[in-house]
Structure formats: structure tokens, C-alpha cells
Amino acid sequence: MSRGILTINAGSSSIKFALFELNGGLNPQPVVSGQIDGIGADARLVAKTGHGKHELPLALDGEQEAQHQASLAVLLKWLGDQYKGWTLAAVGHRVVHGGELFSAPMVVDRDSVHQLEQFIPLAPLHQPHNLNGIRTIAAVAADVPQVACFDTAFHRSNPAVAQAFAIPRALSAEGVKRYGFHGLSYEYIAQALPGHSERAEGRVIVAHLGNGSSMCGMVGRRSVASTMGFTAIDGLMMGTRSGAIDPGVLLYLMDEKGMGSVELTRLLYKESGLLGVSGISQDMRTLLASDRPEAAEAIDLYCYRILREIGSLAAAIGGVDTLVFTGGIGEHAAAIRAKVGTGLGWLGGRIDDAANAAGSALISAPGSALEILVIPTNEEWMIASHTRRLLSL
Helix, strand or coil, rough: CEEEEEEEEEEECCCCEEEEEECCEEECCCCCEEECCCCCCEEEEEEEEEEEEEEEEECCCCHHHHHHHHHHHHHHHHHHHHHCCCEEEEEEEEEEECCCCCCEEEEHHHHHHHHHHHHHHHHCCCCHHHHHHHHHHHHCCCCCEEEECCCCCCHHHHHHHHHHCCCCCCHCCCCCCCCCCCCHHHHHHHHHHHHCCCCCEEEEEEEECCCCCCCEEEEEEEEEEEECCCCCCCCCCCCCCCCCCCCCHHHHHHHHHHCHHEEEEEEEECCCHHHHEEEHHHCHHHHHHCHHHHHHHHHHHHHHHHHHHHHHHHHHHCCEEEEEEEEHHHHHHHHHHHHHHHHHHHCCCECCCCHHCCCCEEEECCCCCCCCECCCHHHHHHHHHHHHHCCCC
């Protein structure tokens, strides 16, 4: 009989999942992975296994929270039908915010879920759904232990000065500070780096570029600074998120446009970024394929912001030895890597066009002082690994 660890990343309208086999160790490749998307609309389960791709339409009723619960129940049943004889040893969850209380993965129960609810205002579009996933598994598979892995935890090694805002001390004491996100991705890259570079313990900037984008400066494979701050809309421009913005713009929108928190939240999280600037799409593939000037403007701004943050992080970590691209755009969009590469000359960096186009792991040109790598991230395996370790599986 095989045993497995299921990882879950529950979002507002989708649930990503992967099942890893425990066989004396933890198989780094999932037995099955996929997602349930279209929750609240036309939901469907899409899964990739060693035998091909599976797609199953789902008929879900009720409010969105109820549909989330029903989706996870369907997923567990589908996995049970597909993998008869398997035992689900544990479930590991991505939880976006652990605040200052939780700086490492933890086994979760009802009390700890209640504690994690206090961070919902800090991650309103992610935290409620992350916690709903934990509650649902507890309801439909009560005997299965669960582990929460926090996207903020990897950045708790940032020095105090890198976490601080220049605001009244009383607000800082309440926890209004820079947390950083995408920590599970950065933690995986930190573990994988020694297999790719002799400079792994040096000054490294990792660019996690996807629909959500951020960057992290590491020294000794520990996070020293991050582009994301109090929330996951800070820093780089993203698919639909604005990234860093002058707070005065928000005051202007409140005073002159009458916008409240609901309207500003929608603007900053859902209507900005690549989608807002281009007016075309949040999908970088669509923009790269377009010949419209608005698409080019969005791409130019996206790459400009990356270069600006590289400079900021290089100052924070005292220089840079290695730049790593990861995430959906970072791993697959050679054109974006090439465009960023044109601005790396001041760091002694040059990209090898042929290696970049071929998707090689090492894409810096011979003689480049800056080592430039492409390393696929694997947040799901990171979650499964933490789950196995905490539960001694």
C-alpha cells in the first residue's frame, strides 16, 4: 500500500494540488498535480498524471465558500477513486500570512486556525481561502494531520531595519511592517542553488516572476531583503496588481474620486499591473504575442521595475554575484529575461542569447561577471517536504 502527502494551495477561485508519494523518502515529482479552477462559475478539475491529462466538470452549488468545500470533497473522492489502495498520510497547505507569531511551518488544529484568522486583513484575497481549505479537510478527513507552511516565514531572517516602515512606533508595535511573500518559492531556490552554482553562499538575487511577482536578496541562502512588504501588492508590477505606488496617489483617489477601501482594493489587486497598463491582458504570453503599442508599454514597465528593484536589492545585500530567474514568467519567457539582461551591464552581467533561447539553466555569457541562472521553483515539493519532516513520516 502506498502512502502520500497531498499539498493544497487554495485561492479565491481555484485550488492547486499535488500528491507526492512517500516511499522510504519523499519522491520529488508528484504522482498527480493539477487544479480545480472556475470556482464560483464553471468549475472543473484538471489533473496531470503519468497516464495523461484528466478533466472533470464540476457541478457546484451555494456560496463561494461552500463551493470551495465541495471542491475539496470532490478532489479527495477523485483521488481515492484514481489511487485505490493509497493512504493519505497528511495534507500540507500553503498559507500566505503567518505574521510575527509563526516563523516556521506548523501542525495545525482548530485553535491555530483561529489564531491565523487575525492575519486575514493583511492578506484579504488569500488568507480566508487558505484557512477554508484547512477547515474543509478537517471536516471531510478528520483523522488526517495537516501542516501549514507560510509564505512569510522565509523572510523572518530579514534584519529589523529591512522590515521597518517610517511610521509612528505604536503602529510598528502592532505589526505594521514589511513581511515579504513567495517565501516557499525562495526557500526552494535556496535549497536548490548549491546544485547549480559555486556562488550559492554569496550575494544572490532571485526574481520570482509570474502573475504574482517579487524579488528577494539572499546572503548565505538566507533572505536579507524582499520587494514585497506589508501586503502582497508591494514591489514589482504584476499581472493585475500595481506593485509599489506613491501613497499620495491613493489619497488623491480617495479625495478626488471618492474611492473607499473596497474600490481601492479592487483597483490595486484586480485592475492594475499588466492588465491595467496594457488594457489587453494580464497574461505575459498574450502581451508578448501582441503588436499593439499598449502591450509593449506594459512589458517595458514590467522590465523597468525589475531592473529598479535589482538595483535596490544589490544595495541592500552589498552587491550581487548571482541572479536567478524563476516562476512562470521567469522560467518560460526568454524575451523578458533578454530584455532585463540589456540593463545588467552596470553589474557586469551579459546574457548568452543562444543559451537563453534554449532555456538553459546557465544563461550568462562567457566572461559575464554576474552569473545568471534559470531554476524552476517547486513550492509544492517544499510544502510536502516540511509536512513530512514535521510529522516524521
